[in-house]
Ligand code: ATP
């Protein structure tokens with residue numbers, strides 16, 4: 029892709045009101061744009077990152093045995109009244125009335141809908157187990173939308189729901205999902221902690237949160253410096269920390285995932301029952317597993333940036349390489365950039381060519397701000413040296429490469445920039 033033909037632009041300053049590093053960087057790189065408070069558009073760079081994150085999640089969900097579905101955002105409020113969650117969600121739920129006077133809501137989550145589907149499907153133990161997942165837009169009228177897409181009113185979630193015949197089945201799937209989450213966040217280069225959590229309005233008895241440490245994180249965890257045990261703010265306040273009331277490290281974090289053992293909570297009310305081998309009626313045991321897909325972008329940026337901009341882990345970078353041609357009036361330089369772009373694309377490397385007629389300083393600043401793993405400069409001395417300058421955004425190391433070796437050099441350096449364990 030050539031910058032001059034793209035819908036890519038950068039801002040020198042973030043608009044007023046951006047409260048965190050990731051929010052500022054997402055606005056300065058125009059990954060997202062606010063429509064109204066808590067509602068964002070994804071522009072090409074942001075959309076590319078979102079797609080890469082989604083694809084990693086999709087692969088790992090399928091690997092864990094889940095099947096993809098797409099459930100409706102519009103849901104009857106009546107269904108929520110059956111589980112009592114209409115009142116529980118209260119004003120968080122965005123409500124609409126259609127022309128027939130039907131009361132609908134824009135789904136804040138999908139336990140009710142998916143459980144109702146299962147109720148129409150499950151008859152016998154032979155229909156179990158199964159796990160469904162979707163990657164879809166959720167709506168929550170948040171009291172305080174903040175930090176851009178960290179807490180917005182319309183956001184993208186991956187939600188999965190497992191259906192098993194008994195506790196042992198549920199325990200097995202819960203463990204599989206926990207491992208899938210570890211792989212997902214690992215592949216994105218995200219550091220995270222896992223904490224036992226309160227099940228909140230979702231319910232159930234066992235639940236774990238996946239927390240990405242970040243300075244701007246709204247959640248607070250305490251880690252015992254002696255035994256590394258993790259506690260939520262609530263645990264610490266209610267002195268739920270057995271032996272660790274001293275020497276606690278305070279950690280700010282963003283909740284990026286949350287998994288729950290719901291057991292029979294929804295299945296009982298909405299009638300997901302089956303006949304076992306002995307012909308006895310049993311209640312299906314459910315689990316649910318959420319990931320804040322859009323929140324992952326700021327979480328990754330919070331952990332991967334410096335004073336100059338973003339430092340993308342390769343697996344989620346919008347492009348892997350930025351080619352900077354310093355003098356676009358020089359046809360030899362332009363031709364070298366065009367050829368290198370073709371060669372890299374053929375080798376499976378994604379490239380943005382900065383072909384703007386701008387000063388070198390401006391282009392280097394933008395390359396740092398956008399933070400693709402590698403920058404290749406075709407400099408002023410190109411005519412004499414015929415050497416590309418390949419610079420690693422994270423380590424800032426620079427390698428000179430001749431035309432015949434540059435593709436191999438880039439591939440090798442990108443392997444190093446993978447950061448996915
Ligand atoms: P929070 O405590 O941050 O409000 P939650 O516990 O209400 O989140 P869940 O119902 O567990 O959220 O949703 C699953 C995931 O969706 C969360 O772990 C989080 O990453 C993400 N998420 C929840 N609310 C929002 C929001 N308003 N904007 C963006 N992502 C969100």
Ligand code: MG
Pocket residue numbers: 283285286
């Ligand atoms: Mg949660």
